[in-house]
Amino acid sequence: MGGLAGSDSTQRARLGGPVIVLVRPQLGVNIGAAARAMLNGGLSELRLVRPREPWPNPRALAAASGADAVVEAARLYQTLAEAIADLRLVYATTARPRDIVKPVFTPRAAVAAMRAFASDGRGCGVVFGPERTGLDNEEVGLADAVLSVPLNPAYASLNLGQAVMLFAYEWFQAGIEGVPRRRFDRRKPAASKAELAALLAHLEQELDDAGFFLPVAKRPLMVRNLRNVFTRADLTTQEVRTLHGVVTSLAGRPWRRP
């Protein structure tokens, strides 16, 4: 878990609006374009999960013209789970919402919820997939909800920089329109992604030992379905603790972290 962001990056997330996470970006020039688009909308915290080209990447810096600081401060992660571990509300972008049961929001609707979260100092993020393929289903499964940009159905393709631009633009517009809507109970903090991941690890370990995931070929799908259920529930830290207790109680033994 070397990628688990510490208090420093949490602090930046608090100050700078949502974190932008690029998963397996193929071209440095697109990372630079994303950095420019972020800065246009007043965003500054960029995280990269296994970029294809070596990092640091001079092409990304060249393409960032004027937004170099965003590229230079970008953090690298090995997995998406690590990149979002400290965040409380995460959206995954997809061109076409696939057969995953998750709420789908437009960027405009999402920024309202994110403004409310961010104003309480809770980290939010938006995850963008590789240029050609987009996020895979498992990666989408780690997010709370899906972000989809309504565009001409006959021509909806956006490049990475444009997709980041439209989100950053909406983020900025929401800031100048004023009052964020508050729909979350401040006294009950949302679980972090790391807390949620630990709960799922506990549950999956006990289910593995109980022989639940059979036939083994279906395990990935079954795991994803379970993750979707608990991700969608918007759990609080207290609820995650309760569910650990539920699993421990049903399994009849305490959990030993792997």
Add this chain to the structure above:
Amino acid sequence: MGGLAGSDSTQRARLGGPVIVLVRPQLGVNIGAAARAMLNGGLSELRLVRPREPWPNPRALAAASGADAVVEAARLYQTLAEAIADLRLVYATTARPRDIVKPVFTPRAAVAAMRAFASDGRGCGVVFGPERTGLDNEEVGLADAVLSVPLNPAYASLNLGQAVMLFAYEWFQAGIEGVPRRRFDRRKPAASKAELAALLAHLEQELDDAGFFLPVAKRPLMVRNLRNVFTRADLTTQEVRTLHGVVTSLAGRPWRRP
């Protein structure tokens, strides 16, 4: 006045939303990017005032990938006055509204007015200046109003394609407002309340037998908290079935309905 658009193009303007006018664009690649952005937002009528490179421009076509038809149908004009002669409502884009006494609108505010105009069959247009210099004061003077995109004042520079993109995006959003934000996959039916109640009964019975709800005075609150979690998850029938399996597997025995 050879460029004065005839009834044919007026007709297209009526059908396809606002006309996009690029004044003295420097690079074909940017014309192509503008065409793509237009099509993303459902716009199709492009007019060019004295592009710097010869026309037709193979670089514009190459950059338009998929939006070739927009580039091919573009019309050329010698002056901005000719390019907007048939339009009724024209916005000039500027990065910084200069010392011109004209109303200034955001793209979001402008598209509302333009939708009303367009629905009456009256032509509208948005004028973008050259990449480096923008529109000159005389050109801005020909427009009814100024369009200015609110962006991070510390980094507000947009390239031509992005500027067109943000306008076309706003145009498209104004056309689809009222579409529900939250969509679920129709093929996966939501669990009935009876199915959910049976799942909770199963879980609570096993937790009772495992001695989870202690001290007993706290049982009602603990039960309510668990119910909240699973109610909030918007479970499907299939997911309820899976969760029955999870509880059965962890408890190590099949459920017998009371």
